[in-house]
Amino acid sequence: MRLLDLAHARSGDKGDTANVGLIARKADYYPLLVKQVTAARVARHFKGMITGSVERFELPNLRALNFLLHGALDGGGTISLKTDAQGKVFSTALLRMEIEVRQ
Amino acid sequence: MKTVRIAAGQGFWGDWLEAPYRQVTGGPVDYLMMDYLAEVTMSILQKQKSRDPSLGYATDFVTQMERILPTVVDRGIRVTANAGGVNPRACAAAVAEAAKGLGFEGKLKIGVVTGDDLLGRLDGLIARGHDLKNLDTGRPLRDVRDRVVSANAYLGAAPVVEALRRDAQVVITGRVTDTGLTLGPLMHAFDWAPDAWDLLAAGTVAGHIIECGAQASGGNTLSDWERIPDLARVGYPIVEARPDGTFDIIKHPRTGGRINVAGVTEQLVYEMGDPRAYITPDGIADFTTIQLAQVRKDRVRVSGVRGKPATDKLKVSIAYFYGYKAVGTLVYAWPDALKKAQAADRILRQRLQDLGLRLEAIHSEFVGANATHGNLALQELDPAQIPEVQLRIGVRAREKEPVDRFTREIAPLILNGPPSVTGFAGGRPKPEEIVAYWPALIDKRMVEPCVELVEA
Numbered sequence: 383m384r385l386l387d388l389a390h391a392r393s394g395d396k397g398d399t400a401n402v403g404l405i406a407r408k409a410d411y412y413p414l415l416v417k418q419v420t421a422a423r424v425a426r427h428f429k430g431m432i433t434g435s436v437e438r439f440e441l442p443n444l445r446a447l448n449f450l451l452h453g454a455l456d457g458g459g460t461i462s463l464k465t466d467a468q469g470k471v472f473s474t475a476l477l478r479m480e481i482e483v484r485q
Numbered sequence: 486m487k488t489v490r491i492a493a494g495q496g497f498w499g500d501w502l503e504a505p506y507r508q509v510t511g512g513p514v515d516y517l518m519m520d521y522l523a524e525v526t527m528s529i530l531q532k533q534k535s536r537d538p539s540l541g542y543a544t545d546f547v548t549q550m551e552r553i554l555p556t557v558v559d560r561g562i563r564v565t566a567n568a569g570g571v572n573p574r575a576c577a578a579a580v581a582e583a584a585k586g587l588g589f590e591g592k593l594k595i596g597v598v599t600g601d602d603l604l605g606r607l608d609g610l611i612a613r614g615h616d617l618k619n620l621d622t623g624r625p626l627r628d629v630r631d632r633v634v635s636a637n638a639y640l641g642a643a644p645v646v647e648a649l650r651r652d653a654q655v656v657i658t659g660r661v662t663d664t665g666l667t668l669g670p671l672m673h674a675f676d677w678a679p680d681a682w683d684l685l686a687a688g689t690v691a692g693h694i695i696e697c698g699a700q701a702s703g704g705n706t707l708s709d710w711e712r713i714p715d716l717a718r719v720g721y722p723i724v725e726a727r728p729d730g731t732f733d734i735i736k737h738p739r740t741g742g743r744i745n746v747a748g749v750t751e752q753l754v755y756e757m758g759d760p761r762a763y764i765t766p767d768g769i770a771d772f773t774t775i776q777l778a779q780v781r782k783d784r785v786r787v788s789g790v791r792g793k794p795a796t797d798k799l800k801v802s803i804a805y806f807y808g809y810k811a812v813g814t815l816v817y818a819w820p821d822a823l824k825k826a827q828a829a830d831r832i833l834r835q836r837l838q839d840l841g842l843r844l845e846a847i848h849s850e851f852v853g854a855n856a857t858h859g860n861l862a863l864q865e866l867d868p869a870q871i872p873e874v875q876l877r878i879g880v881r882a883r884e885k886e887p888v889d890r891f892t893r894e895i896a897p898l899i900l901n902g903p904p905s906v907t908g909f910a911g912g913r914p915k916p917e918e919i920v921a922y923w924p925a926l927i928d929k930r931m932v933e934p935c936v937e938l939v940e941a
Contacts (some may be wrong), residue, residue, distance in 0.1 A: 390707045391708065428861075439759055461810075
């Protein structure tokens with residue numbers, strides 16, 4: 383299943399770091415996200431698109447995960463030559479990930 | 486229980502001009518909060534001020550105030566805005582002038598918050614051992630000192646509270662945090678102590694939710710986006726707060742947009758770092774304690790927010806001259822749109838190399854194929870089906886000359902590169918100065934906020 387069907391997301395920037403807040407569409411989905419959308423898996427997903435590490439934080443109260451993608455923005459802010467210099471749509475790029483769901 | 490309503494009027498400089506008017510006329514509100522300052526805005530304003538000492542603030546604010554002042558004065562609505570940029574006094578003078586023109590002479594008290602501007606004090610601070618190290622790279626500011634354009638400490642809610650306490654109806658600030666513009670009114674209205682950490686954290690969360698305007702009420706919201714009603718008449722968010730620190734996010738009746746848990750959650754995670762430590766000058770908010778509940782349609786209740794004591798540092802936003810960049814584009818059409826654009830990119834790069842240009846970076850994107858999602862998108866695409874692709878190529882350098890030369894290399898490709906190319910109507914790209922951002926910390930005791938009052 384696509385992550386898009388299980389979650390929605392919003393992202394923003396802080397310098398050269400993009401953040402992706404990933405939010406489970408239903409409470410039942412949150413444990414799936416916690417288990418499968420690990421920092422390591424997200425780093426693999428964005429291989430070639432980011433130069434730094436990936437950090438993950440858990441917000442069970444909002445059934446959300448927050449990812450920091452370091453070195454994602456070609457220097458970030460005004461330095462960056464990217465269309466998405468502020469990392470606004472890294473969120474939807476993460477939602478392309480495939481998640482295993484037992485029916 | 487007494488409640489206080491704070492309406493968001495602007496989420497950035499350039500936001501919807503109609504929003505402030507709609508917020509003060511669409512229903513009862515006590516405060517209008519307007520955020521104008523993004524990281525790069527201060528350097529743009531500093532440049533304007535260096536050309537004309539009477540400028541350096543968000544001029545939009547003055548025209549917006551002119552439009553809403555009759556309502557604001559009539560209803561006793563108070564306004565907090567960081568529209569002052571690098572020249573809050575000039576901004577206040579312009580608003581006072583506008584107020585006089587509307588016949589409000591002697592009827593409007595304006596609070597002016599300054600003290601954030603460190604540009605003139607940098608050498609003294611560096612000499613006294615304040616390195617202002619870049620938070621990302623660790624380098625000391627002296628490495629780029631001669632290229633610094635602006636330097637402003639982020640002030641918190643305290644000077645906003647003081648201005649309100651001294652009866653300012655409009656509070657115009659320089660670099661006060663976005664959240665301080667909401668927290669200030671709440672601390673003032675509910676008499677929250679400056680060490681009531683949970684309450685301050687709650688007010689900070691309220692500020693974070695509404696600081697980006699409609700992003701909390703259906704704008705730029707992914708969750709079920711197609712069913713968000715009437716974004717053409719979107720209602721900007723309003724905080725309806727109670728003295729115990731709980732608050733609701735609402736919007737005026739008969740406006741478009743949507744306020745629900747999913748949308749507010751999206752705004753909460755926007756630009757988030759470590760959720761357990763959202764650090765502001767006023768304290769630290771723990772976002773893992775926030776509880777959200779849909780009370781009814783277009784009303785989300787926020788409760789449970791816990792906070793921690795403030796640190797002894799303030800963040801400083803420094804802008805420095807970095808170099809130059811330019812971006813050129815060409816559009817390639819089917820058949821083989823992507824292949825043609827890729828070929829053009831290879832040819833252009835070869836030419837740049839042959840010219841021996843000293844470029845720090847060359848960045849190519851194929852808009853329509855990989856510009857936003859990179860290889861994640863490319864690998865799912867059937868290249869034969871792509872109707873058109875825009876080659877977007879940018880370069881960056883410390884000197885202007887190589888960037889200038891690059892801008893002459895785009896147009897020739899129309900006649901001497903791959904076929905089926907169009908879209909050069911915009912002409913040769915213009916080299917742009919890059920003013921870059923340098924985040925640092927400074928000891929809080931080094932910064933003295935100042936509040937003055939101006940009468941219209």
